[in-house]
Amino acid sequence: MRRPALILLLLVAVAASGAVAASGAVAWYFTRPAPAAVTAGRGTRGGAGAPVPITVAAARRQDVPIMLDAIGTVQAFNTIAIRAQVDGQLVEIAFREGQDVKQGDVLARIDPRPYQAALDQAVAKKAQDEAQLANARLDLQRYTSLARNEGVSRQQQDTQRAQVAQFEAQVQADQGAIDAARTQLSFTTIPAPIDGRVGLRLVDQGNLVRSGDATGIVTVAQVQPAAVVFTLPQQELGRVLDALARGAVPVEANAHDRALAAGELLTLDNLVDAQTGTIKLKARFANEDRRLWPGAFVSVRLQVDTVPDAATIPLVAVQRGPDGAFAFVLQPDRTVEQRPLQLGALTASEAVVRQGIRPGEQVVTSGALRLSQGAMVAVREETPAPPGDAPPAPRIRRRQAADARP
Numbered sequence: 001m002r003r004p005a006l007i008l009l010l011l012v013a014v015a016a017s018g019a020v021a022a023s024g025a026v027a028w029y030f031t032r033p034a035p036a037a038v039t040a041g042r043g044t045r046g047g048a049g050a051p052v053p054i055t056v057a058a059a060r061r062q063d064v065p066i067m068l069d070a071i072g073t074v075q076a077f078n079t080i081a082i083r084a085q086v087d088g089q090l091v092e093i094a095f096r097e098g099q100d101v102k103q104g105d106v107l108a109r110i111d112p113r114p115y116q117a118a119l120d121q122a123v124a125k126k127a128q129d130e131a132q133l134a135n136a137r138l139d140l141q142r143y144t145s146l147a148r149n150e151g152v153s154r155q156q157q158d159t160q161r162a163q164v165a166q167f168e169a170q171v172q173a174d175q176g177a178i179d180a181a182r183t184q185l186s187f188t189t190i191p192a193p194i195d196g197r198v199g200l201r202l203v204d205q206g207n208l209v210r211s212g213d214a215t216g217i218v219t220v221a222q223v224q225p226a227a228v229v230f231t232l233p234q235q236e237l238g239r240v241l242d243a244l245a246r247g248a249v250p251v252e253a254n255a256h257d258r259a260l261a262a263g264e265l266l267t268l269d270n271l272v273d274a275q276t277g278t279i280k281l282k283a284r285f286a287n288e289d290r291r292l293w294p295g296a297f298v299s300v301r302l303q304v305d306t307v308p309d310a311a312t313i314p315l316v317a318v319q320r321g322p323d324g325a326f327a328f329v330l331q332p333d334r335t336v337e338q339r340p341l342q343l344g345a346l347t348a349s350e351a352v353v354r355q356g357i358r359p360g361e362q363v364v365t366s367g368a369l370r371l372s373q374g375a376m377v378a379v380r381e382e383t384p385a386p387p388g389d390a391p392p393a394p395r396i397r398r399r400q401a402a403d404a405r406p
């Protein structure tokens with residue numbers, strides 16, 4: 001009977017030691033010190049603890065251009081398909097593919113021999129009819145002399161006068177045939193109708209070409225100046241018309257966040273597309289360096305207005321909350337004030353502030369997510385770009401200016 005009692009006493013002792021260990025672990029969990037990162041995180045949001053590192057920028061007054069952004073397509077200002085106007089064998093290609101040509105430069109020649117022969121026939125026919133006309137006029141003079149002496153009847157004289165008129169009309173018809181034949185002959189030499197750049201040839205020398213061919217021989221595109229066609233929502237029509245009424249409307253063309261060319265708005269379409277609710281616009285660019293190439297897609301920025309002497313802050317300083325827009329303003333004691341803003345127009349990088357910020361005040365541009373009213377901050381300098389490296393161009397936010405009205 002001693003052995004079962006001994007085993008029971010051992011089990012009771014093990015259970016008691018386990019309970020003591022568990023109670024010690026629980027006591028340690030609730031009395032352990034909080035980690036430094038968690039303590040700092042809780043303190044900074046409420047304004048206590050380590051200062052929050054931030055960067056700031058000063059509000060300033062400046063003229064703010066109001067821009068409308070869109071996607072456009074570059075077009076040649078004029079594009080002409082060179083086609084044959086007469087049938088014949090293409091005996092010469094007088095251009096190089098991609099060559100710049102001037103108006104009047106010869107591009108191609110068609111075999112002229114059949115048309116030269118037709119012209120020679122027309123000239124000969126006119127000479128024949130002119131000889132007959134000269135003889136008829138002499139006969140008319142004779143009949144007129146004889147009629148005075150009653151040598152011929154009046155009817156014979158009138159008949160001869162009609163024959164002279166008939167030969168005169170025939171000579172005029174012959175002249176028309178000569179002009180038509182000469183025109184046909186001129187069509188065998190194909191000149192450039194405008195200054196421009198020729199594309200790839202569409203037919204080779206030696207082929208038979210016809211006036212009804214839809215393909216043509218080559219195309220000539222006028223790339224200086226160039227045009228860009230783009231669309232805007234119909235809601236922007238009023239602002240565009242107002243801008244045109246004030247004078248020239250500047251337009252920028254960009255690609256891959258890089259400026260390509262500057263031009264001006266040429267015109268807008270005469271109707272709004274009922275299916276998309278947009279209207280087409282056309283801008284003209286001098287394109288002296290030929291960075292705009294027909295068919296390419298570009299980003300278009302259209303300046304429709306300017307807000308003069310406006311108070312502005314960087315767009316990244318604007319925060320959004322339940323009560324609207326606000327910004328954190330740096331105070332002299334190195335704390336921040338959460339200040340509500342009344343915004344005006346927005347651009348790609350600036351926000352116009354109608355009320356809430358005075359020029360010269362400094363607003364937080366980074367680190368705002370860790371801030372609250374009265375939080376302590378530490379202003380740090382922005383890291384400068386490495387020497388020789390150009391700063392990256394800011395990305396344009398599509399139609400951002402259209403979301404806010406000045």
